[in-house]
Amino acid sequence: MVAEQSRRGIGIRRLMATLETLYPDAECGLNFETPLQLLIATILSAQCTDKRVNQVTPALFARFPTVRDFAEAEIAEIERLIASTGFYHNKAKNIQTCCNQILQRHQGEVPSTLEELVQLAGVGRKTANVVLGDAFATPGITVDTHLGRLSRRMGLTVHEDPVKVEHDLMEKIPRKHWTTFSHRMILHGRQICHSRKPTCDQCALASSCPKVGVVAPKSAKKPNRAISKSRSSSPAESSPPHSLTQDSEAS
Numbered sequence: 001m002v003a004e005q006s007r008r009g010i011g012i013r014r015l016m017a018t019l020e021t022l023y024p025d026a027e028c029g030l031n032f033e034t035p036l037q038l039l040i041a042t043i044l045s046a047q048c049t050d051k052r053v054n055q056v057t058p059a060l061f062a063r064f065p066t067v068r069d070f071a072e073a074e075i076a077e078i079e080r081l082i083a084s085t086g087f088y089h090n091k092a093k094n095i096q097t098c099c100n101q102i103l104q105r106h107q108g109e110v111p112s113t114l115e116e117l118v119q120l121a122g123v124g125r126k127t128a129n130v131v132l133g134d135a136f137a138t139p140g141i142t143v144d145t146h147l148g149r150l151s152r153r154m155g156l157t158v159h160e161d162p163v164k165v166e167h168d169l170m171e172k173i174p175r176k177h178w179t180t181f182s183h184r185m186i187l188h189g190r191q192i193c194h195s196r197k198p199t200c201d202q203c204a205l206a207s208s209c210p211k212v213g214v215v216a217p218k219s220a221k222k223p224n225r226a227i228s229k230s231r232s233s234s235p236a237e238s239s240p241p242h243s244l245t246q247d248s249e250a251s
């Protein structure tokens, strides 16, 4: 049965309906008011939590309100303001180079196509799709570590490469739902389908999810006979708790 489900993958309609019920208001976790702010916040979110990014961006955006402000800034000042997001030398360099490119190539306006966005420093398909989906209302699938992991477990893709995962999902998910689907899957990954210990026993998708790559943990150390005997009087208590572990992917 599980092998059959693995080949088939989770049912898309049921998956989308369940995610909508679970996360009706799912949206981008980054705070922003303009496409530029979302672009910068998304660059900062690499290897960093949305919460941390949201802590640094108010001061950063107040100090540098425009593309030109970022382009002409002392890079050390950008670094100082974003230091707590990690990798701040590279991030500051990318932000400044990216803003220079926006000035030179796009008259100071953040471009609104995937092809143009991915030509900017520090912007890959993931960042570009976040900006497209949430700043320009152009549907985009954002394959981060959560969406990739969940898609494999649900049998929606067999690929590790985010671009291949994105293309597999683009074929299966109706275009107008791409952005919302991404937000909801990412939330499900954060709350239920964790990297190391997915809580399948609490998951609303458990009956239809093939759980590809999710394996039951090895049995706990054998209890001594006296304890074992005393517990055997209650079948419910003698059953091991249902929990699962999974592949070694870090979150």
Ligand code: SF4
Pocket (backbone or CB within 6 Å): 150, 153, 154, 192, 193, 194, 198, 199, 200, 203, 204, 205, 206, 207, 209, 210, 211, 212, 214
């Ligand atoms: S928690 Fe388990 S059942 Fe739920 S989506 Fe993840 S692997 Fe599937």
